[in-house]
Structure formats: structure tokens, C-alpha cells
Amino acid sequence: MSIEISTATADDAAALAACAAITFPLACPPDSPPEDIRRHIETQLSVERFEANIDAPGHTILCLRDGEEIAGYSMIVLNQPTDADVLSALSISPVVELSKFYVHPDHHGRGSAAALMAATLELAAASGLPGVWLGVNQENSRALRFYTKNGFRRVGTKRFRLGDRFEDDFILEQALPARTRTAA
Numbered sequence: 079m080s081i082e083i084s085t086a087t088a089d090d091a092a093a094l095a096a097c098a099a100i101t102f103p104l105a106c107p108p109d110s111p112p113e114d115i116r117r118h119i120e121t122q123l124s125v126e127r128f129e130a131n132i133d134a135p136g137h138t139i140l141c142l143r144d145g146e147e148i149a150g151y152s153m154i155v156l157n158q159p160t161d162a163d164v165l166s167a168l169s170i171s172p173v174v175e176l177s178k179f180y181v182h183p184d185h186h187g188r189g190s191a192a193a194l195m196a197a198t199l200e201l202a203a204a205s206g207l208p209g210v211w212l213g214v215n216q217e218n219s220r221a222l223r224f225y226t227k228n229g230f231r232r233v234g235t236k237r238f239r240l241g242d243r244f245e246d247d248f249i250l251e252q253a254l255p256a257r258t259r260t261a262a
């Protein structure tokens with residue numbers, strides 16, 4: 079298996095949406111209503127939403143590529159958080175948000191996610207901002223373990239709306255090494 083990691087272009091939007099449809103459900107608690115998951119995928123993870131995010135200022139999507147396939151992706155956002163719970167939890171400001179981080183199950187446990195995380199943290203550090211944060215469902219033990227292994231620490235909790243319900247997330251952050259700013 080040879081993987082490559084590079085920035086998404088508009089040509090990647092359809093493959094990213096296909097990858098998202100497989101990987102988003104894996105991050106949801108087992109009791110999430112399938113209808114809510116399906117609606118979230120349709121509305122938030124559509125080809126059009128990926129096209130918009132690829133073009134959006136301050137947003138960068140990295141693709142984990144396995145040949146022609148997209149086997150995972152991450153998205154960082156330079157916009158600052160507005161959620162009161164996030165603002166009170168974070169000890170670092172300003173911050174990069176790690177908004178999405180998903181790897182296809184065929185690649186779990188094989189080091190691909192670590193490679194994508196290393197490239198994502200490098201990109202985040204290139205922003206020149208001193209920290210990075212993310213939200214992760216409190217029941218997503220695998221992701222929590224993965225993030226902790228990769229330098230994040232738990233600093234608080236927040237809620238994530240999925241359909242009519244609110245899911246409970248942990249807020250994680252990590253300091254970034256100082257870099258000369260290169261990313262927009």
C-alpha cells in the first residue's frame with residue numbers, strides 16, 4: 079500500500095463525499111438515529127459542500143490518497159471559534175480548528191491516520207497560530223485514544239447537534255510549534 083497526502087482540489091469533491099458517507103457514521107454513537115446520520119451526510123457532506131469548503135478562504139482539506147482512491151481526509155479552518163463552551167475551555171488563542179478527520183476503515187490500525195495527522199499538524203503549524211483544537215464525540219473511544227497518542231489533551235466539553243438531538247463532545251487542544259507563517 080502506498081499512500082500520498084496532498085491538498086484537495088475541486089476534482090476531489092465527489093470522492094471526498096463518497097469517503098465521508100462511509101466514515102462519518104463510524105464517528106457517531108451506536109444509538110444515533112440512522113435517519114439523522116443520513117440527513118447529516120446529505121446536507122453537510124455532499125459534493126456541493128465539499129466543493130464550497132475546498133474554495134472557502136481559511137479552509138484547507140488534505141486528502142489521504144491510495145492510488146486513485148481517497149482513503150481519508152482532514153480539514154483545518156482558520157476561523158476562530160464562537161461557541162461559548164469552546165472559548166472557555168481552550169487555554170490557547172488564537173487557534174486552528176481541526177474540523178474534520180476521517181480515515182476509511184480499510185486503513186484503520188495501519189499507520190495511515192498517523193501520517194495524515196502529521197501532515198495536518200504541519201499544515202496547522204504553518205498558519206503561524208499557536209494552537210489547534212477539535213471536538214470529538216465522548217463515546218468515540220478509538221478516536222479519543224488516537225488523538226491523545228497524537229499530542230492532544232482534553233480541556234472541556236461541548237454539544238454537537240445531530241438531527242433533533244445534541245451529542246456530547248470532548249474538546250481537545252494541543253500547542254503548535256512556532257513557524258513562519260506560510261498558509262492562508
Ligand SMILES: CC(C)(COP(=O)(O)OP(=O)(O)OC[C@H]1O[C@@H](n2cnc3c(N)ncnc32)[C@H](O)[C@@H]1OP(=O)(O)O)[C@@H](O)C(=O)NCCC(=O)NCCS
Binds near residue numbers: 180192215
Ligand atoms: C479516528 C481514526 C482516524 C484513527 O485512526 P486509526 O488508524 O484507527 O488509529 P490507530 O490505530 O493509530 O489508533 C487507534 C487507537 O485506539 C485503540 N482502539 C481501537 N478501538 C478502540 C476502542 N473501541 N476503544 C478504545 N480504544 C480503541 C487502538 O488500539 C489504538 O490505540 P493503541 O495504538 O494504543 O493500540 C479512525 O479510526 C477513523 O477514521 N475513525 C472513524 C472516523 C472518526 O471517528 N473520526 C474522528 C472524528 S472526530
